[in-house]
Amino acid sequence: DSGVTQTPKHLITATGQRVTLRCSPRSGDLSVYWYQQSLDQGLQFLIQYYNGEERAKGNILERFSAQQFPDLHSELNLSSLELGDSALYFCASSPRGDGSPTDTQYFGPGTRLTVL
Amino acid sequence: GENVEQHPSTLSVQEGDSAVIKCTYSDSASNYFPWYKQELGKGPQLIIDIRSNVGEKKDQRIAVTLNKTAKHFSLHITETQPEDSAVYFCAAWATGGGNKLTFGTGTQLKVEL
Numbered sequence: 001d002s003g004v005t006q007t008p009k010h011l012i013t014a015t016g017q018r019v020t021l022r023c024s025p026r027s028g029d030l031s032v033y034w035y036q037q038s039l040d041q042g043l044q045f046l047i048q049y050y051n052g053e054e055r056a057k058g059n060i061l062e063r064f065s066a067q068q069f070p071d072l073h074s075e076l077n078l079s080s081l082e083l084g085d086s087a088l089y090f091c092a093s094s095p096r097g098d099g100s101p102t103d104t105q106y107f108g109p110g111t112r113l114t115v116l
Numbered sequence: 117g118e119n120v121e122q123h124p125s126t127l128s129v130q131e132g133d134s135a136v137i138k139c140t141y142s143d144s145a146s147n148y149f150p151w152y153k154q155e156l157g158k159g160p161q162l163i164i165d166i167r168s169n170v171g172e173k174k175d176q177r178i179a180v181t182l183n184k185t186a187k188h189f190s191l192h193i194t195e196t197q198p199e200d201s202a203v204y205f206c207a208a209w210a211t212g213g214g215n216k217l218t219f220g221t222g223t224q225l226k227v228e229l
Contacts, residue, residue: 002159033217043160043205043219056216090159104150105217107159 003027004093004108012114018079021111023091025072031055031097032074033105034066038087049074050097081115088112118143118210122220129196130228137223139206140188148209149182149189150217155202163204164191196227 003026013019025032034046045058049068060066063081068074078085092105119142129135141149147168152160166173166180166189173180177196182189193200206220 002161004159042221045216045218048216058216104162104165106162107152109159 002106002108004091004106006089006091006108006111008111009109010112010114012116013081014116015081015083017081017115018077019081019113021076021078021089021091021113023074023076023093023108025074025091025093026106029093029095029106030072031094031103032068032072033092033094033097034060034074034076035090035092035107036087037090037110041087043090046076048097055097078113083115086113086115118146118208118216118218120206120208120218120220122206122223124223125221126224126226128226128228131196131198133196135193135196135200135225135227137191137204137206137225138188139190139208139220140186141208141218142187143208143210144187146208146210149180150207150209151178151180151191152205152207152219153202154205154222160205193225196225198227198229201225201227 005024007022031050033048036044046060048056052068063079066076088110090110091108094103094105096103122139150165153163154160177194179192203222205222207217
């Protein structure tokens with residue numbers, strides 16, 4: 001158990017809908033990352049938050065947005081869903097988010113999103 | 117940006133044999149290289165990592181080597197066991213280009229009895 005929690009575990013929805021995925025980081029970690037894992041794209045970095053502020057952005061679509069709250073939990077919002085958005089979405093956390101020694105990323109168990 | 121290539125995509129070994137997975141990276145600014153193991157239905161789990169100021173690191177049956185000049189790093193698993201069967205991902209972190217981890221495409225390791 002990495003100490004990172006994600007809810008829900010599974011999510012099934014229809015095209016055009018909007019969903020929210022939730023992540024709670026490990027105790028003491030200030031940085032949260034979101035990744036998308038699909039069969040043909042592997043693990044793709046979406047976005048990183050550090051202590052409530054966006055720090056880095058990857059291949060995140062404009063239909064997707066995220067935020068990190070004062071209690072450090074984070075939410076990933078996916079809107080106008082398409083079939084191609086079906087994937088595993090992982091959250092990871094690290095103490096500082098700067099890649100310095102000991103700033104390791106620990107992954108949660110993921111949310112499996114299925115868009116029908 | 118950073119590009120990480122990983123080989124092979126699948127690897128089958130007999131129990132007790134060694135397994136080697138290789139990765140190359142493109143960004144010379146990358147300075148942190150973790151390896152993750154992902155079992156079916158679970159999130160990636162860090163198994164070992166190496167910083168750019170170190171050439172080799174070992175943890176029991178697992179070792180990682182780094183060649184900065186050639187920009188490649190490898191994962192070595194000795195005395196493989198059935199529970200080592202999983203997908204393994206290498207990754208590289210570069211402080212330039214957005215402070216992010218770029219992952220390889222994964223290696224499906226199967227340890228056969």
